[in-house]
Amino acid sequence: MQIGALAHRTGVSKRLLRYYEEQGLLRPVRLANGYREYAESDVTAVRHIRALLDAGLPTVVIARLLDCVHDDGERLVPAACPGMVDNLRRERRRIAATIDRLQSSQQVLDGMLAVALRSSAGQGEPAS
DNA sequence: CTTCTCACA
DNA sequence: TGTGAGAA
Secondary structure, X not given: OEHHHHHHHHOOOHHHHHHHHHOOOOOOEEOOOXXXXXXXXXXXXXXXXXXXXXXXXXXXXXXXXXXXXXXXXXXXXXXXOOOHHHHHHHHHHHHXXXXXXXXXXXXXXXXXXXXXXXXXXXXXXXXX
Protein backbone atom coordinates (compact mmCIF):
# COMPACT_ATOMS: atom_id res chain seq x y z
CA MET A 1 0.00 0.00 0.00
CA GLN A 2 1.19 3.54 -0.50
CA ILE A 3 1.26 6.54 1.75
CA GLY A 4 -2.28 7.83 1.18
CA ALA A 5 -3.81 4.46 2.08
CA LEU A 6 -1.69 4.07 5.21
CA ALA A 7 -2.56 7.59 6.28
CA HIS A 8 -6.23 6.82 5.86
CA ARG A 9 -6.02 3.54 7.75
CA THR A 10 -4.05 4.91 10.68
CA GLY A 11 -5.49 8.39 10.96
CA VAL A 12 -1.94 9.75 10.76
CA SER A 13 -1.25 12.43 8.17
CA LYS A 14 0.86 11.63 5.10
CA ARG A 15 3.19 14.42 6.16
CA LEU A 16 3.71 12.77 9.52
CA LEU A 17 4.33 9.35 7.99
CA ARG A 18 7.17 10.84 5.93
CA TYR A 19 8.44 12.48 9.07
CA TYR A 20 8.47 9.12 10.88
CA GLU A 21 10.54 7.62 8.08
CA GLU A 22 12.95 10.52 8.30
CA GLN A 23 13.29 9.81 12.03
CA GLY A 24 14.02 6.14 11.33
CA LEU A 25 10.75 4.84 12.76
CA LEU A 26 9.42 3.44 9.49
CA ARG A 27 11.25 1.85 6.56
CA PRO A 28 8.95 1.62 3.55
CA VAL A 29 10.46 0.25 0.33
CA ARG A 30 10.56 2.45 -2.74
CA LEU A 31 8.72 1.66 -5.94
CA ALA A 32 10.31 2.27 -9.35
CA ASN A 33 8.54 5.64 -9.48
CA GLY A 34 10.00 6.66 -6.14
CA TYR A 35 6.73 6.20 -4.28
CA ARG A 36 6.85 4.61 -0.82
CA GLU A 37 5.38 1.11 -0.52
CA TYR A 38 4.28 0.14 2.99
CA ALA A 39 3.74 -3.36 4.41
CA GLU A 40 0.58 -4.50 6.16
CA SER A 41 2.55 -4.69 9.40
CA ASP A 42 3.19 -0.95 9.17
CA VAL A 43 -0.43 -0.31 10.13
CA THR A 44 0.14 -1.76 13.59
CA ALA A 45 3.67 -0.35 13.64
CA VAL A 46 2.24 3.15 13.36
CA ARG A 47 -0.13 2.45 16.26
CA HIS A 48 2.82 1.33 18.37
CA ILE A 49 4.75 4.44 17.43
CA ARG A 50 1.82 6.67 18.35
CA ALA A 51 1.44 4.94 21.70
CA LEU A 52 5.12 5.36 22.54
CA LEU A 53 5.14 9.02 21.50
CA ASP A 54 2.05 9.64 23.60
CA ALA A 55 3.89 8.01 26.47
CA GLY A 56 6.43 10.80 26.14
CA LEU A 57 9.32 8.96 24.50
CA PRO A 58 11.36 10.91 21.94
CA THR A 59 11.66 9.52 18.40
CA VAL A 60 15.33 8.64 18.79
CA VAL A 61 14.55 6.39 21.72
CA ILE A 62 11.63 4.80 19.94
CA ALA A 63 13.76 4.09 16.89
CA ARG A 64 16.34 2.24 18.99
CA LEU A 65 13.61 0.44 20.89
CA LEU A 66 11.80 -0.77 17.76
CA ASP A 67 15.01 -2.38 16.53
CA CYS A 68 14.95 -4.55 19.65
CA VAL A 69 11.37 -5.71 19.37
CA HIS A 70 9.50 -8.27 17.34
CA ASP A 71 5.95 -7.32 16.39
CA ASP A 72 3.91 -10.54 16.47
CA GLY A 73 0.87 -8.83 14.97
CA GLU A 74 -0.72 -7.17 17.94
CA ARG A 75 1.84 -6.98 20.73
CA LEU A 76 5.43 -5.86 21.02
CA VAL A 77 7.54 -8.73 22.30
CA PRO A 78 11.16 -8.22 23.39
CA ALA A 79 13.81 -9.68 21.12
CA ALA A 80 17.40 -10.62 21.76
CA CYS A 81 18.89 -7.20 22.24
CA PRO A 82 21.95 -6.49 24.35
CA GLY A 83 22.18 -2.96 25.73
CA MET A 84 18.42 -2.51 25.66
CA VAL A 85 18.09 -2.67 29.44
CA ASP A 86 20.77 -0.03 30.00
CA ASN A 87 19.10 1.99 27.32
CA LEU A 88 15.76 1.93 29.12
CA ARG A 89 17.43 2.71 32.43
CA ARG A 90 18.99 5.82 30.91
CA GLU A 91 15.59 6.93 29.66
CA ARG A 92 14.10 6.30 33.08
CA ARG A 93 16.74 8.57 34.64
CA ARG A 94 16.04 11.26 32.07
CA ILE A 95 12.35 11.17 32.99
CA ALA A 96 13.15 11.30 36.71
CA ALA A 97 15.26 14.42 36.11
CA THR A 98 12.41 16.04 34.21
CA ILE A 99 10.04 15.28 37.06
CA ASP A 100 12.42 16.96 39.50
CA ARG A 101 12.60 20.09 37.37
CA LEU A 102 8.82 20.24 37.03
CA GLN A 103 8.38 19.84 40.77
CA SER A 104 10.62 22.81 41.53
CA SER A 105 8.68 24.83 38.95
CA GLN A 106 5.56 23.83 40.77
CA GLN A 107 6.99 25.05 44.08
CA VAL A 108 7.75 28.43 42.57
CA LEU A 109 4.18 28.70 41.30
CA ASP A 110 2.80 27.59 44.65
CA GLY A 111 4.74 30.40 46.30
CA MET A 112 3.39 33.01 43.90
CA LEU A 113 -0.10 31.60 44.21
CA ALA A 114 -0.01 31.94 48.00
CA VAL A 115 0.93 35.62 47.71
CA ALA A 116 -1.68 36.27 45.01
CA LEU A 117 -4.47 34.75 47.06
CA ARG A 118 -3.45 36.67 50.17
CA SER A 119 -3.44 40.07 48.39
CA SER A 120 -6.69 39.51 46.51
CA ALA A 121 -8.39 38.48 49.74
CA GLY A 122 -7.22 41.76 51.29
CA GLN A 123 -8.64 43.86 48.41
CA GLY A 124 -12.30 43.58 49.27
CA GLU A 125 -11.80 43.77 52.98
CA PRO A 126 -12.65 46.87 54.95
CA ALA A 127 -9.54 48.54 56.45
CA SER A 128 -10.42 48.80 60.09
C1' DC B 1 -1.81 10.72 -6.95
C1' DT B 2 3.31 11.13 -5.30
C1' DT B 3 8.07 13.35 -4.25
C1' DC B 4 11.08 16.93 -2.07
C1' DT B 5 12.74 21.19 0.47
C1' DC B 6 12.22 25.51 3.23
C1' DA B 7 10.27 27.74 6.85
C1' DC B 8 8.03 27.93 11.16
C1' DA B 9 5.42 27.11 15.88
C1' DT C 1 7.17 17.03 17.35
C1' DG C 2 4.54 18.35 13.78
C1' DT C 3 2.70 21.33 9.86
C1' DG C 4 1.97 24.20 5.35
C1' DA C 5 3.32 25.87 0.94
C1' DG C 6 5.05 25.34 -3.46
C1' DA C 7 7.46 23.20 -7.17
C1' DA C 8 8.30 19.07 -9.77
